[in-house]
Amino acid sequence: MGEEYIYQNIISMRIGIVVNIDTVTLLPYLTEPADKELVNKYCSPNGAPAVNTLILSFLKHGHFLRIFTNAKKTFNIKTPQVEIYAIETYNKYPIKYLWGGFITAERLKNLMCDKLDDLDTLHAHWTYEYAYAASFYEKKLPVFCTIRDYAAYIWKIESWKNKISRIFKQIMNDVVIKHKHMHFIANSPYTAHIAKNIYKKDIPIIPNSIKDSFIKQGEHIYPKEFTLVCISSSNDKRKNIISLLKAFKLFRHKHQIGTLQLIGSPFIAEDSLIKRWKEKELLDNVELIGRLPHNDIISYLDNCSIFITPSLEETFGNTLLESIVRKVPTIGGINSGAVPYVLHHGEAGFLCDVSKPECIFQTIEDLFLNPKKAKEKAEKGYKIIISEYSESIVCQKHIDLYKTYL
Template sequence: MSMHIALVGPIATADIGHLLDGETAHLPVGYYGAPLLVTLIAELLRRGHKVTVVTLSWNMALDWRKPVHAFGHNLEMIYVPMRRRAWQPNGWRLGRIVDLYAFERRGLQYVIEQAAPDVVHAHWSYEFAWAAQQTGLPTLVTCHDSPFVVARMYSRSRLTQSLYRWIRVGMAWYVLRRAPCVSAVSPYLQAEVQALCKHPVTVVPNPLPPSLFDKPGQPDRHPDPHSPLLAMVANGWDRRKNPEPALRAFAALRIRKPGARFSLYGSDFGPGERAEQWARQHGMADGMEFIGRVPYSRLLGELAAADILVHPALEETFGMTLAEAMAMGIPVVGGASSGAVPWVVGEGGVLTDVTSATSIELALLDLLDSPTRYRAAVFAAQARIRTHFTVDQVADAYEAIYCHLSGKMRHQERASVSVVASLDNRG
């Protein structure tokens, strides 16, 4: 049964442009950070659903009554303006966190109500979900992070950044306490957010793009023992991403394997950015290539050449980079106590203490110096992704929830009609 689904969340034009008609250069930039949502959108369209995508963009005139629309086959993309600054005034408007994203929520609510979908799927438990709830339409809220964990990770940051995160904890609490239908992207996150919710939280993982599974597996390959290529993807040089032990581990590894190379991707990891500055200050930059933030398609293409993905994050609620690397047969070195990392990785790599550079180095050597161990990890990585995280499996799970929500709403509407009819008959 085809449905009209409104998917509300952070979506960038650069990621969804291939699904839209014509040129996209004139469109707002959208909201960066979640290419995985486009994977889900494409699959819903393939299944015959009508999809309305609603996102925010900072490079628009600040008038929520003037959204920007773009179209594709069975697809409508709607951009709502977002204030650029969180604390400082935006013209005569307050910073967006000062009024709890009230301006943005009003615009989101307006366009969702105008679209009149059968069901709304809101991603992240903050402004997008709050606006969706304000419409009164049947809504699924999907959690992608733990508000309390994120706030605690930023507790040592500057005051405004820490306060910003704790205010968003309050927003998430307000949303989740009122949400009748909530999903989380891992069992770890399910346990983290369940206490905030009045109803049971369902686990539906993030989807992997089908193109990753088109790449032939290479179970017999083994990295060059003298010049392995490692890769790391991290957006931000902060406590939660925990990059320093990984860079120290690579510097130690390079003493044993002078030809080793380390490709570093993500914000703060570009040429001259914080990661390179730190590495050069500590005399550890040799063999490291600071690439920084790149388009998603380029990232996947270059990541495919890596022998091992190093993932030192202290906490992940899923870890898309982990799953993407594993789908391409790239083993992972990740944290044994890093949230959902052990659940995602399984036997597809080595789990270790990522706060210790020595432990990370030993985990890398465990894979690099044992062809048998490496091949087993390659096989296990691809097998785990194919049995747990394909877009077919994820879309099946979400469709079941959509049908339940829309069916429940139709039942309530029929009940309301019956009550009204009964009252009319009495009159």
């Protein structure tokens, strides 16, 4: 295993990361124009800010990273502090939606085989192809896996068409979880509870972190027009956007004001589901923003009145952290997995039954009619979140855990 070495007066570790990362976030650590061009051209965005933030915090605190990921095309980049080994994702239809994950995992496994000897640890994220590939080396060095979703729940709520592809992910998840020498991490008590009840594993909890650049320093200035923001990387039953739209329609009907902005890759006018929403008159004063670069989200949060996550289930919910540290009043589901934990059971945000549009409407209306109440809760939530979920705190928790197995 790699020896610890001194970097900027701190003890640094050599960490392998196996995950789909937005490699463009690593541009500040690349100096060669050719390397930057590769990253910009072949990056395969992952929509997972929690992982990107963790990786950047490792680099920020002087640790060496060797990242094994996937991209639109295979490429390698080496710098003194970070190395990127990207393999082309298997994309042949329809195999990619079936056992394509196993093919990608095999490519990742082969990619890593001669690149681990000088590392202290290897850390995979999610219990699918990345963890499956890493599991082959669990006797070579300490291998960690952060459980970031509940595979069985997702399969349960998927459409019959998507269930077919999810079966293969479920198989991969079950194989990974059974590995006795892999060290698992839960990103919330909700995830840890699932691991204990379903997988019979007691595992430590390390929450997601919030980027320092997202933390607002001044006061949140509320817009003149009442504006709600919702961010989601998918548009399935679990994300429950339809209930939010129905609640917003009730609000508009009663108060005749307000705008709802939907941010994320699914929210484009050409999408078939969006077209059906329009036919049902659910898009009155709804702005479809679509996918944004992660840092661009800040301007939308800074110009909204309320942030809301109507998800029926989340194993964490990073968008909640992001809205709270911008001092925006935040609403989430009282029965939505880890959401109550992130919102400190109502101390850092507002909880309601998001399965019922009427309850969402009533909560939105309450904050609309009581702006002082909304602002006070937002200020309290801000103090709580920055004290527990900052980059440096969560980064150090990972380092401390790694060291217990060295």
